Amino acid sequence: MEQKVMNQTIMSALEKFNELDEKISHFNSILGLLSWDQKVISPKKGRSIFANANGTLRTEAFKLTVSEEMGEALSTLSTPEAEEYLDEAVKAKIRERLKFYNRSKSIPAAMIKDFSVLTSRANDAWEEARENNDFEKYLPFLEKIIEFKKKAVEIYGYENHPYDALLDEFEPGLTVEKLDPLFVKLRESSADLLRRIQESSYKPSVEIFEQPYPIEKQKDFNRYILPLIGFDMEAGRLDETVHPFAQPVNTRDVRITTRYLENNVRSAIFGTIHEAGHGIYEQNINPEFQDTVLQEGASFGIHESQSRFLENMVGRSEEFWKYFYPKLQEHFPEQLGKVALDDFYRATNAVQPSFIRVEADELTYNLHIMVRYEIEKALIAGEIEAKDLPGIWNAKMNDYLGIAPSTDSEGVLQDIHWSFGGLGYFPSYSLGNLYAAQILNKIKKDLPDFYESIEQGNFSVIQDWLKENIHQYGMLYTPNELIVKATGEELNADYLVQYLEEKYSKIYKL
Amino acid sequence: MEQKVMNQTIMSALEKFNELDEKISHFNSILGLLSWDQKVISPKKGRSIFANANGTLRTEAFKLTVSEEMGEALSTLSTPEAEEYLDEAVKAKIRERLKFYNRSKSIPAAMIKDFSVLTSRANDAWEEARENNDFEKYLPFLEKIIEFKKKAVEIYGYENHPYDALLDEFEPGLTVEKLDPLFVKLRESSADLLRRIQESSYKPSVEIFEQPYPIEKQKDFNRYILPLIGFDMEAGRLDETVHPFAQPVNTRDVRITTRYLENNVRSAIFGTIHEAGHGIYEQNINPEFQDTVLQEGASFGIHESQSRFLENMVGRSEEFWKYFYPKLQEHFPEQLGKVALDDFYRATNAVQPSFIRVEADELTYNLHIMVRYEIEKALIAGEIEAKDLPGIWNAKMNDYLGIAPSTDSEGVLQDIHWSFGGLGYFPSYSLGNLYAAQILNKIKKDLPDFYESIEQGNFSVIQDWLKENIHQYGMLYTPNELIVKATGEELNADYLVQYLEEKYSKIYKL
Known part of the structure; x- marks a missing residue:
C-alpha cells in the first residue's frame, strides 16, 4: 500500500515535470529561431521593437524554469525513493533541470534584472571603446560586471576556487584544480613548439x-x-x-x-x-x-x-x-x-603569432585562451583589478606569444564575452x-x-x-x-600536445 | 470616497488588461514571425517537429485571450462607469479583446480541438482530391466542416441570417442584409460589362x-x-x-x-x-x-x-x-x-473569363467571388448540400462568367479556404x-x-x-x-461599378 501511494506521487510529479520540461524546451526552440532571425535576416528597423516580444517569451521560459511547480516536481523526483522508478534519460533530465533551477533560483530577481540592464549598456560601451581604443570608457562597466560575478559565485557556492562556480556554467563539473594542470601542460608545450617553429627556416608561403x-x-x-x-x-x-x-x-x-x-x-x-x-x-x-x-x-x-x-x-x-x-x-x-x-x-x-584570437592559427589559438583564462581566474579571486588589465594583458601576450599589441582595441578590448558577463566561457575553446x-x-x-x-x-x-x-x-x-x-x-592534455607536435614537426621539418 | 474606490478598481483592471493585451500581442508578433519562417525559409525536415513548439505558443496565447483574468478585467472595463475614464484607444482595445474573448469562450475547448484535427485532415484530403480531381474523397471532410460551422453560428448567435455570424469574423459588423444589395449590384453590372467587352472587336493583344x-x-x-x-x-x-x-x-x-x-x-x-x-x-x-x-x-x-x-x-x-x-x-x-x-x-x-480565381482579371475576379458567396450563404442556411456542390458550382460559373470547368479541380476544388474552415472569408476580396x-x-x-x-x-x-x-x-x-x-x-457599390465601366469603356472602346 505504502509503495502504491509512493508510486502515485512520483507519477504525478513526473507527469508535471515532463509537461513543464516540454514547454520550456518548446519555448527555447522558438527563442533559438528568433535569435537566428534577428541576427541573420530581420529588417533592421524592426529589431528594437521585436526585442520586447522576445523578452516576454524569454521571461516566460525563465519563470517556468524556476516555478514553484518545477521546484515541487524536482524535489519529489530527486529523492532516492523516486530514483528507483526513473530511467537513465529521465534522471538526466532531472539533473539538468535541477541545475538550472538551483542556479537561477539562487540569484534574486532584482539582481538578474539589474544585471540585464548592466550588460546591455556594457555591450554598447564595449563597442564604442573598442572602436575608439578607449579602455577607460569601458572600465566602469567591466568593474561592475566583475563585482556582480564575484557576488554570484558566492551565491552559487564552490569548494576550492571561486572560478569553479563560473566554469561549472559552461562545463558542468569542471574545476580549476582539474583544469590548471591540463592548461599548464598545453601552454608550456605550445610555447615551446611555437619557439621551434619560429626558428625553422622551412616555412610555408602564405x-x-x-x-x-x-x-x-x-x-x-x-x-x-x-x-x-x-x-x-x-x-x-x-x-x-x-x-x-x-x-x-x-x-x-x-x-x-x-x-x-x-x-x-x-x-x-x-x-x-x-x-x-x-x-x-x-x-x-x-x-x-x-x-x-x-x-x-x-x-x-x-x-x-x-x-x-x-x-x-x-x-x-x-x-x-x-x-x-x-x-x-x-x-x-x-x-x-x-x-x-x-x-x-x-x-x-x-x-x-597575431593579436586577434579569432584570426589565430591552430597552435597559437590556445595561447590566446591561456591569456584570458589566467586573467579571469585572477580577477574572480581578487588577485588583480580590472583597471590594471591593459598592462597585464600585454605582459601575458608577450609572455605566451612573444608579441604585444600597440592598442587596447587589438588587445584587451577585442572580445565581446566580458561585456555579456560570460566569464568562464573562454576555457571552452581550448x-x-x-x-x-x-x-x-x-x-x-x-x-x-x-x-x-x-x-x-x-x-x-x-x-x-x-x-x-x-x-x-x-x-x-x-x-x-x-x-x-x-x-x-x-580528459588528458597529452593527446593534443602530441597531435600538435606531430603535425607541425612535419610541416616545419622540426 | 465611492468615486475613489471605483477609480482604484478600474485602474487595477486597466493595468491587468494592458499587461495581458501586451503579452498576447507579443506572442502574436512571434507567431507571425514563426509562420513566415516555416513558409519561407525553414528547412523542410524540421517543420513537423517545429509545429509542436509553435502549437505550444499558440495555445498559450489563446489561453490568455480567454483567461479568467482577461474576463474579469474586461467585465470591469466595459461598464458605463469605467468607460468614462477610458480614452478612444483603450475603448477600442477593449472592444477588440472582448470580441475575441466572447467568440473564443463560447466554443467548448473539446470542440476547438476536434475542429483543429478535422481541418488538418481536411487540408490533406483537399490537396489529394484537387490533385486527383476526386471531389468524393473530399466530401466527407467538407460535410463535417460545414456541420461544425453551422453549430458554431448557433453558438455565436446572429440576428437575421446565420451567415452573418461568419461574416462578422472577417468584417466586423457586416451582415447579409448589408452585403446582398452591394454584391447584387456589382454582379449584375459586371456581368453586363463583361458581355459588352466580349462583344467588342477592339481587343487588346495579350x-x-x-x-x-x-x-x-x-x-x-x-x-x-x-x-x-x-x-x-x-x-x-x-x-x-x-x-x-x-x-x-x-x-x-x-x-x-x-x-x-x-x-x-x-x-x-x-x-x-x-x-x-x-x-x-x-x-x-x-x-x-x-x-x-x-x-x-x-x-x-x-x-x-x-x-x-x-x-x-x-x-x-x-x-x-x-x-x-x-x-x-x-x-x-x-x-x-x-x-x-x-x-x-x-x-x-x-x-x-477563366476558371481559376487567382488568375482572374480585375473585372471577372468579383464574379468568381459571387459564385463562392452565394454558395456559402446557401450552405450555412441549409438551402443546399455539400454533395451537390460540383453541379451548383458549374451552373453558377456558367451563369455569372459564361463558362463552366470540365473538372472539379478547376472548379469547386480550386480554393484552400473551406478546408481550413474559412467560410465567410471570400467576400473580403470583393x-x-x-x-x-x-x-x-x-x-x-x-x-x-x-x-x-x-x-x-x-x-x-x-x-x-x-x-x-x-x-x-x-x-x-x-x-x-x-x-x-x-x-x-x-460603403457603396456605385464607385466600383462606375470605375470598372469607365476603365473598360476606354480600353475596349465600348
Whole structure:
C-alpha cells in the first residue's frame, strides 16, 4: 500500500515535470529561431521593437524554469525513493533541470534584472571603446560586471576556487584544480613548439592567400563541400553573417552561418567547416530527446570539440585537401592552378603569432585562451583589478606569444564575452581542442582507415562514429561521463600536445 | 470616497488588461514571425517537429485571450462607469479583446480541438482530391466542416441570417442584409460589362505576355519598383513563395513574398504590388498601437482594399505605366522593345473569363467571388448540400462568367479556404475592391493631381493620404467607422461599378 501511494506521487510529479520540461524546451526552440532571425535576416528597423516580444517569451521560459511547480516536481523526483522508478534519460533530465533551477533560483530577481540592464549598456560601451581604443570608457562597466560575478559565485557556492562556480556554467563539473594542470601542460608545450617553429627556416608561403578570391566562387565551393562532409542541407541552412555561428532550432532544423571575404578565402572555408561541426552534432542528437532539456549538446566544451575536430583534425589535414584541392583549383584556376597541393596544405597550416584570437592559427589559438583564462581566474579571486588589465594583458601576450599589441582595441578590448558577463566561457575553446585530440586518438584506433577515408571523401564512416559515440547522446551524460564513455579515459592534455607536435614537426621539418 | 474606490478598481483592471493585451500581442508578433519562417525559409525536415513548439505558443496565447483574468478585467472595463475614464484607444482595445474573448469562450475547448484535427485532415484530403480531381474523397471532410460551422453560428448567435455570424469574423459588423444589395449590384453590372467587352472587336493583344521573361530580370524590376511605390525595405523584406502573402511581425518588420514565373511576367509584378499594398498598410500603423491588439489592420476587407488599390487602381493605371514602362522595356528589350505603351497598358488590363480565381482579371475576379458567396450563404442556411456542390458550382460559373470547368479541380476544388474552415472569408476580396474604388473616388477629390502624381512617379503624396486617412488607425475603428471617416459615407457599390465601366469603356472602346 505504502509503495502504491509512493508510486502515485512520483507519477504525478513526473507527469508535471515532463509537461513543464516540454514547454520550456518548446519555448527555447522558438527563442533559438528568433535569435537566428534577428541576427541573420530581420529588417533592421524592426529589431528594437521585436526585442520586447522576445523578452516576454524569454521571461516566460525563465519563470517556468524556476516555478514553484518545477521546484515541487524536482524535489519529489530527486529523492532516492523516486530514483528507483526513473530511467537513465529521465534522471538526466532531472539533473539538468535541477541545475538550472538551483542556479537561477539562487540569484534574486532584482539582481538578474539589474544585471540585464548592466550588460546591455556594457555591450554598447564595449563597442564604442573598442572602436575608439578607449579602455577607460569601458572600465566602469567591466568593474561592475566583475563585482556582480564575484557576488554570484558566492551565491552559487564552490569548494576550492571561486572560478569553479563560473566554469561549472559552461562545463558542468569542471574545476580549476582539474583544469590548471591540463592548461599548464598545453601552454608550456605550445610555447615551446611555437619557439621551434619560429626558428625553422622551412616555412610555408602564405602569399597564395594574399590575392582576391571572387566571392561567388567561394560560395559555390562552400555549398559544394557542406553536404559532403555530413551536414544535412534538408535539416539545416547556410547563411551569411559578419560573425559566423550555429543555431539549432530543433534536431531537423539547424542553421549555420559563414562569412565571405574576398581577400581571405580561408575565412569562409574553415568558418563553414567549423560551424558545420556544431551543426552536424545537433542534427544527430537522438530524436527522442527532442522537446526535452536533453535536446542540446552536452556542454560548450564538447560542442567546441565537434567544431574543432571537423575544422582542424579533419579540415586542415593533408588527406582532406588531397580529396578537395582539385575541386578548389577548379573554382580558382587563376589563384591556385599552379600551386602544388603540398604548398597549399602547408600554407593553410602556417603558424604566425597575431593579436586577434579569432584570426589565430591552430597552435597559437590556445595561447590566446591561456591569456584570458589566467586573467579571469585572477580577477574572480581578487588577485588583480580590472583597471590594471591593459598592462597585464600585454605582459601575458608577450609572455605566451612573444608579441604585444600597440592598442587596447587589438588587445584587451577585442572580445565581446566580458561585456555579456560570460566569464568562464573562454576555457571552452581550448577544452574543445583537448577533447577533439583525445577523440581523434580514439577514432584512429577504432577506424584504422581514418585518414584513408578522408582522402577518399568518405566522411560518413567518421560521422557515424561521432554519432554513435558523441552526437546521439545530447545532454544525456555530463561532459566528463561522455568523454570517458567515448574514449575510455578522463580528459588528458597529452593527446593534443602530441597531435600538435606531430603535425607541425612535419610541416616545419622540426 | 465611492468615486475613489471605483477609480482604484478600474485602474487595477486597466493595468491587468494592458499587461495581458501586451503579452498576447507579443506572442502574436512571434507567431507571425514563426509562420513566415516555416513558409519561407525553414528547412523542410524540421517543420513537423517545429509545429509542436509553435502549437505550444499558440495555445498559450489563446489561453490568455480567454483567461479568467482577461474576463474579469474586461467585465470591469466595459461598464458605463469605467468607460468614462477610458480614452478612444483603450475603448477600442477593449472592444477588440472582448470580441475575441466572447467568440473564443463560447466554443467548448473539446470542440476547438476536434475542429483543429478535422481541418488538418481536411487540408490533406483537399490537396489529394484537387490533385486527383476526386471531389468524393473530399466530401466527407467538407460535410463535417460545414456541420461544425453551422453549430458554431448557433453558438455565436446572429440576428437575421446565420451567415452573418461568419461574416462578422472577417468584417466586423457586416451582415447579409448589408452585403446582398452591394454584391447584387456589382454582379449584375459586371456581368453586363463583361458581355459588352466580349462583344467588342477592339481587343487588346495579350501575345506579348506569351514569351519567356528571364527571372533574374524580373527580380531586378520588382526590387526596383518596390521602394519607389512606398514599401520601406528597411522595415520589411521581399522573398519568394509559391503562394505570395504578406506577414507583419511588427510595424517596422513587415514581410511580403512574390513568385516569379518565366512565362508570366505579370504574375510577379502585380503580385508584388498587391502584397506591397498590404505591407505598406502595416508599416504605417501608428507606432503607439504596437504591442497592443490595435497593431494590425482594421479587417480583412480593409486590408484587401489597400492591396487592391495599389495593385489595380494605381498599378494597372495608364499613368503608372507611363512612368514605369520605359524601365520595364530596359529590363526586357527583346520582349517589349517594340511594343507601344498603349498596347502594353491594354494588354495588362485584358478581360478574359477563366476558371481559376487567382488568375482572374480585375473585372471577372468579383464574379468568381459571387459564385463562392452565394454558395456559402446557401450552405450555412441549409438551402443546399455539400454533395451537390460540383453541379451548383458549374451552373453558377456558367451563369455569372459564361463558362463552366470540365473538372472539379478547376472548379469547386480550386480554393484552400473551406478546408481550413474559412467560410465567410471570400467576400473580403470583393469588399476590398468596393472599399478601394470608394477610396479612389475620395482621394481624387482630395488630390486633384492624383494621376499626374502617379505619372511623375510621385507616390509619396498618395501614400501620405492613405496613411493619414486609413493606415495609421490600425484597428482603432471598425471597418464601417473607418470608411465613413475616410470617405464621408458608408460603403457603396456605385464607385466600383462606375470605375470598372469607365476603365473598360476606354480600353475596349465600348
